[in-house]
Amino acid sequence: MRFVQFIVLIFIFSGCLNEPDCIVTSTNLVKIYFKKDSKTSREITFTKINVSGLTKDFYAGQKVSSVILPVNPGDVESTFTFYFEKRVETVHLAYTKQTEVISASCGAFTNYSNLMVPETSFKVDSIKIINNQLLLNATSNLEIYLD
Amino acid sequence: MRPAILKFILISAFAFSFMGAQAQDKKEESDSLKRRAIQKPTGVRIGTDLIAIGKTVFDSPLSGWELNADVDFDRYYLALEYGSWARKDSVDNGYYTNDGRYFRIGVDVNFLLNDPDKNMFFLGFRYGRSTFDEQLNYQTTLADFGIIQKEISNQNATAGWGELTTGLRVKIWKYLWMGYTARMKFSPNVKGNQELETYDIPGYGKTSKAVYWGFNYQVFWRIPLKKNQ
Numbered sequence: 001m002r003f004v005q006f007i008v009l010i011f012i013f014s015g016c017l018n019e020p021d022c023i024v025t026s027t028n029l030v031k032i033y034f035k036k037d038s039k040t041s042r043e044i045t046f047t048k049i050n051v052s053g054l055t056k057d058f059y060a061g062q063k064v065s066s067v068i069l070p071v072n073p074g075d076v077e078s079t080f081t082f083y084f085e086k087r088v089e090t091v092h093l094a095y096t097k098q099t100e101v102i103s104a105s106c107g108a109f110t111n112y113s114n115l116m117v118p119e120t121s122f123k124v125d126s127i128k129i130i131n132n133q134l135l136l137n138a139t140s141n142l143e144i145y146l147d
Numbered sequence: 148m149r150p151a152i153l154k155f156i157l158i159s160a161f162a163f164s165f166m167g168a169q170a171q172d173k174k175e176e177s178d179s180l181k182r183r184a185i186q187k188p189t190g191v192r193i194g195t196d197l198i199a200i201g202k203t204v205f206d207s208p209l210s211g212w213e214l215n216a217d218v219d220f221d222r223y224y225l226a227l228e229y230g231s232w233a234r235k236d237s238v239d240n241g242y243y244t245n246d247g248r249y250f251r252i253g254v255d256v257n258f259l260l261n262d263p264d265k266n267m268f269f270l271g272f273r274y275g276r277s278t279f280d281e282q283l284n285y286q287t288t289l290a291d292f293g294i295i296q297k298e299i300s301n302q303n304a305t306a307g308w309g310e311l312t313t314g315l316r317v318k319i320w321k322y323l324w325m326g327y328t329a330r331m332k333f334s335p336n337v338k339g340n341q342e343l344e345t346y347d348i349p350g351y352g353k354t355s356k357a358v359y360w361g362f363n364y365q366v367f368w369r370i371p372l373k374k375n376q
Binding site (some may be wrong): 027028029051053056066070072073091096097098099100101102103104105106107108109110 | 236239243341342
């Protein structure tokens with residue numbers, strides 16, 4: 001009968017498991033940091049940055065050491081084109097999308113994960129993936145090392 | 148019915164069932180020594196879930212039906228269940244629907260031995276499997292892309308899961324039986340479109356919960372396979 005008592009306890013205590021919390025951390029924004037080396041930021045004055053699927057220019061005339069750019073939610077690939085210091089460089093990003101309904105009251109959201117850089121005009125070893133998931137609380141997704 | 152009230156009724160019923168089983172404990176142990184050999188079946192019970200019918204009639208987001216059958220092999224009952232399940236549910240920023248069929252197979256162990264009416268307090272397990280389609284239409288606001296309307300579906304998805312079950316079966320009249328089955332469902336495993344994480348599995352429930360509770364209130368008709376049973 002100890003087995004029966006064990007099963008009873010499992011039934012009763014499993015009722016303590018609740019609905020998932022409505023904490024949404026997913027985003028379609030990629031955070032990119034530019035660096036000279038692992039400890040030193042690299043400031044760049046961009047002529048502009050273009051994102052595939054959008055006609056808008058990002059960071060035009062701005063001097064920054066990091067940028068936040070959106071990936072295309074309608075596709076599983078996006079290309080960022082950086083115009084700066086008389087150079088034009090591209091970073092081609094690939095990612096996986098997964099939509100989930102957290103709960104009826106919380107709604108549906110798309111998570112972006114498995115971030116990869118299959119192609120770039122930067123030196124291949126100059127790009128480092130720090131976090132391959134796009135999250136609101138992620139400090140950085142990519143680091144690009146420049147002279 | 149509010150989940151808390153449902154849980155209270157369930158646990159209360161279970162506790163009463165358990166106390167009844169405890170009283171018979173010593174008798175069962177001596178009986179079990181005499182009853183090693185599994186006997187031939189004496190009858191088949193075929194029934195349906197009244198809660199599923201009630202939900203369908205009273206316009207719940209969930210609609211469907213479920214057929215239940217069991218056959219006795221001494222204190223062990225082979226249980227088979229087959230059902231249909233469709234959910235049409237609003238979510239905060241959209242609308243979710245699914246539609247599918249499922250079956251469960253398993254064994255119940257009766258703890259009320261030598262009851263002349265073959266009343267039953269049981270513990271058991273099930274393996275469940277479901278085939279279904281699901282669709283989500285939702286709207287989301289994304290940086291720089293603005294408001295986006297999306298439709299995503301998962302066709303011919305399959306899922307499997309396990310269940311621990313407990314319940315009662317009580318003879319009401321001659322061949323008519325009633326009872327309940329409480330289910331603790333766990334370990335859902337879905338195969339389908341990776342782009343949409345399954346929200347609700349027909350026969351299981353919402354996948355966001357680590358353990359999902361199910362409750363059936365059932366009515367059965369027993370068909371005897373032996374005379375004088």
